[in-house]
Amino acid sequence: MSELQDLFVFMFACLSIVASIYELYFGLKERKAFSITISLAYLIPLLALSITSAVNFRLGHWSHYAPLLSLGLIIIFQASIDLKIAKQFRLLVFLLITLAGFFNYFTLFPYNKEYKIIAEKGEYLKIEEGLINIILIPTHPFYKELALYYGKVHKGYKTLILDISEDNRELGKVFELHKEQSVVNFLFLENNPAEKEMSKKVIDLLSKHFIVKKEEFHEAIVDDHYYLRPQREVIKSVILYKIK
Amino acid sequence: MQLRDHKVNLLILTILFLMLYLPIIGRPFTFEELRLTSFFHTPPIAEITSFTPELQQGSRLSQYWRDYVEIYPPGVLIFYRAWSFISLENETFMRLPLFLLIIWSLVKLFQFMSLSVGKSESSLLTLLIGLSPLWYGYSGHLTPEAFAFPLFFLSIFYYHEAIQRKNFSSLSLWIVNTLGLFTLYHFSFLVLAQIIGSFFCKKYDSQKTFAGLFILLVTTVLSTFVLIASDKVKNPLVFYWPEIDGSEVIKLFKLMILGSS
Numbered sequence: 001m002s003e004l005q006d007l008f009v010f011m012f013a014c015l016s017i018v019a020s021i022y023e024l025y026f027g028l029k030e031r032k033a034f035s036i037t038i039s040l041a042y043l044i045p046l047l048a049l050s051i052t053s054a055v056n057f058r059l060g061h062w063s064h065y066a067p068l069l070s071l072g073l074i075i076i077f078q079a080s081i082d083l084k085i086a087k088q089f090r091l092l093v094f095l096l097i098t099l100a101g102f103f104n105y106f107t108l109f110p111y112n113k114e115y116k117i118i119a120e121k122g123e124y125l126k127i128e129e130g131l132i133n134i135i136l137i138p139t140h141p142f143y144k145e146l147a148l149y150y151g152k153v154h155k156g157y158k159t160l161i162l163d164i165s166e167d168n169r170e171l172g173k174v175f176e177l178h179k180e181q182s183v184v185n186f187l188f189l190e191n192n193p194a195e196k197e198m199s200k201k202v203i204d205l206l207s208k209h210f211i212v213k214k215e216e217f218h219e220a221i222v223d224d225h226y227y228l229r230p231q232r233e234v235i236k237s238v239i240l241y242k243i244k
Numbered sequence: 245m246q247l248r249d250h251k252v253n254l255l256i257l258t259i260l261f262l263m264l265y266l267p268i269i270g271r272p273f274t275f276e277e278l279r280l281t282s283f284f285h286t287p288p289i290a291e292i293t294s295f296t297p298e299l300q301q302g303s304r305l306s307q308y309w310r311d312y313v314e315i316y317p318p319g320v321l322i323f324y325r326a327w328s329f330i331s332l333e334n335e336t337f338m339r340l341p342l343f344l345l346i347i348w349s350l351v352k353l354f355q356f357m358s359l360s361v362g363k364s365e366s367s368l369l370t371l372l373i374g375l376s377p378l379w380y381g382y383s384g385h386l387t388p389e390a391f392a393f394p395l396f397f398l399s400i401f402y403y404h405e406a407i408q409r410k411n412f413s414s415l416s417l418w419i420v421n422t423l424g425l426f427t428l429y430h431f432s433f434l435v436l437a438q439i440i441g442s443f444f445c446k447k448y449d450s451q452k453t454f455a456g457l458f459i460l461l462v463t464t465v466l467s468t469f470v471l472i473a474s475d476k477v478k479n480p481l482v483f484y485w486p487e488i489d490g491s492e493v494i495k496l497f498k499l500m501i502l503g504s505s
Contacts, residue, residue, distance in 0.1 A: 044433045100502060
């Protein structure tokens with residue numbers, strides 16, 4: 001399927017480039033400003049991208065050009081009008097273009113699940129005097145930013161974000177908690193093996209100064225997409241009080 | 245019969261498009277989207293700076309400058325910072341302006357095609373194009389590229405209307421072009437093509453004003469763009485740009501057609 005899609009993409013690229021060259025020719029011949037404009041609007045960025053790549057002087061990342069080159073669809077349409085191509089053929093071309101991308105729908109949002117887990121944890125934060133929330137996230141700076149946002153730090157929730165990393169380098173922060181905090185609300189996924197292991201270590205470390213007072217279980221649906229089979233996860237909230 | 249056909253097609257398009265778009269509009273923010281909200285925390289915490297020091301150096305203000313002036317014009321940042329005071333932390337509401345802009349682009353696409361092929365075929369073509377991942381894939385995230393995408397289509401359609409009317413005084417065209425230039429530096433390629441195209445429209449109303457104004461704007465935007473891409477400005481993000489080989493153009497087409505590269 002992937003090779004077929006690649007082949008189709010290549011065919012679309014060729015078709016749109018040929019169509020834009022034809023539109024330039026047609027526009028100059030017939031003095032049609034619109035044809036000249038759409039043709040140049042397509043060819044100029046494409047040439048800029050190709051030439052600046054060749055001389056290693058880049059005008060932006062390739063994805064910056066994507067909105068501009070979507071004009072290829074309009075150019076194919078306009079060229080088919082100017083060439084008086086049969087309606088059925090035009091519809092067939094656009095049907096194929098749509099189908100090629102349409103099959104990709106469910107793979108377009110690969111990070112949704114991780115984002116949803118982080119956002120869901122933010123639902124069960126608590127705010128009270130002397131309380132700190134702890135949430136675990138995968139090791140990645142982007143996830144950390146997300147966790148800080150959904151950890152509602154900007155709303156005054158005291159939240160400690162801990163990375164789930166193999167070297168456990170963030171665990172040291174747990175040692176200091178008893179100095180300022182009297183309550184800890186620790187949020188993690190009960191059925192995620194990596195988090196389960198990490199949470200066990202955190203609770204072991206906390207147990208020197210804190211005692212588990214309450215455990216809450218929250219069901220969270222953290223599917224990749226609304227239409228896909230929902231995946232239910234259990235977010236566990238363990239509330240620990242400082243031993244006096 | 246003709247009228248009923250195009251109404252049925254447009255109804256199918258509306259239903260399918262909403263089925264594709266609405267399930268993703270409320271998903272949690274991505275990292276890039278968070279940076280647009282007014283709640284983005286400050287200052288950055290030390291743990292983050294250890295991961296990507298070249299991206300996180302300096303104050304938050306200098307990071308904004310680096311991300312949104314040296315990589316993108318600051319239009320999207322300013323708009324969404326302001327909008328996030330209204331939308332607060334509701335993801336769907338935050339993404340609503342982009343969604344409406346995309347819907348408006350599809351409406352204009354239908355109108356544009358209707359002029360050449362009639363309403364019936366035009367509605368069918370809009371249905372086919374509207375289901376392409378261009379509209380709900382990469383353009384579903386709040387990024388300058390996503391915002392520039394519908395603006396780009398709108399600009400083409402308003403430009404087409406200006407040529408049809410032999411009048412370049414269309415306020416919509418001017419607004420869309422200005423917004424586009426404040427959203428993505430690469431938008432200047434389109435406006436440049438429009439300026440060149442306008443020279444073939446002699447004796448059209450406001451042709452000289454249109455060309456004059458946008459020559460000025462495009463020159464400013466392109467100069468800034470070339471300057472930030474040159475070695476004269478130490479922009480750490482630009483270091484990522486040279487890691488690209490000749491296959492990148494095909495990646496671009498993949499993004500367009502398949503929605504991902």
